[in-house]
Amino acid sequence: MRRFLILSLLAFGTASAAQADEITLAADVWCPYNCAPGAERPGYMVEIAAQAFESAGHKLTYKTMPWARALADVEAGKLSGALGASPEEAAGLLYPKQPLAQSRNMLVARAGDSFAWTSIKSLEPHALGTILDYSYGSVIDAYIKANIKNTNRIQVMGGDEPLKGxxxxxxxxxxxxxxxxxNVxxxxxxDQKLTEAVRLVDMGDAPSPLYIAFSPKLPQSATYAKLLDDTIVKLRxxxxxxxxxxxxxxxxxxxxKPAASAAGTNS
Structure with missing residues (x-):
């Protein structure tokens, strides 16, 4: 799996304002899934959500914030949903049946670096940059947890655009x-024109589904999940x-398959 700028997409529904819900989705910036609010391309998950909710007469608001806060606010019922969530990292949220992506992790090294992945032990001599409260699958997550206090092995980035950092x-x-x-x-x-400066390293990761996940505290969440499921079926x-x-x-x-061709790869 996200700044407080707000995107209110055009409403396509015919329901009156008195009948409409205001659905607020949040995440840290994670293009192409969810990008900058107000952008011409706000992210394909945001566009799909707009079709699902606004065609039913609801108002959609999308905002960005640190991922850890987004998940906490959705779980507490302060926000309607989180974009790009997975059951592995946020089991307490309510998930639709239809995923909105298949995610696969990729390592990135500098172009001249000779690093090669063979197993999790390949990481030990190297400082790995991770993102606060992201889940990378059970193997990487366990490695991060075991080495979280060793900055020679793990460094953690927070904020609204942690990948850039x-x-x-x-x-x-x-x-x-x-x-x-x-894909991200x-x-x-x-976007940053860095494809010649770095090298992608394939770990052979199995894909895992990503969703727009909803708050377990809000009674409308099941309805929102079904609207999203129905919209995906129709759009497909x-x-x-x-x-x-x-x-x-x-x-x-x-x-x-998730994109892996933006820079040279090494498996």
Whole structure:
């Protein structure tokens, strides 16, 4: 799996304002899933959510904030949902049936670095840049937990755009590696024109689903989850999903692998 700027997308529904819910979704910036609020491309999960909720007459607000706070506020019922959540990292939230991505982790090293992945022990001689309260799967999560106090092995970045921070540290030589979702990494490297400066390292990670997850404290959450599920089915059948994803250089996650071609790879 996100700044307090707010995007209120145009409403397409016919329900009156008195009948509409205000649905607030949040996360740290994690393009292409959710990008900058107010941008021409706010993220494909945000666009799908807009179609689901605003066509039903609701008002959608999207804001960015640190991921740990977003998850806590959704769980407490202060926010409606979190974009790009997974049951592995936020088991207490309410999840739709339909995922909105298949996520796979990718390591990134500087272009001239000879690092090669063979097992989790490959990380031990290197400082790995991670993101506060992100889950990277059970193996990486256990490694982070075991080494969290050793800054020669683990360094943690917070804030609204932590991947940018980790990439700056990587290029400055303050860390040797960083890790994130393959689609997110490919999008960020292309956006910052860093594809020649770094090298992607494939760990052979199995994909795991990502969702827009809803608050267990809000009685409307089950309704929102079903609206989202129904919208995905309709968009996939109509070709609308592929049109949305094409704006971000992606294809349907049910048939496509996460992007890994923004920079050179090494397995």
């Amino acid at each position: 980790n990439l700056r540290k990587l290029l400055a030589g303050r860390i040797a590696l960083t890790i994130d979702d393959a 990494m490919a999008y960020e490297l292309a 059948a109509s070709g609308g999903l592929e049109k949305i994803l094409a704006r971000y250089g992606l294809h349907d996650w049910e048939t496509a």
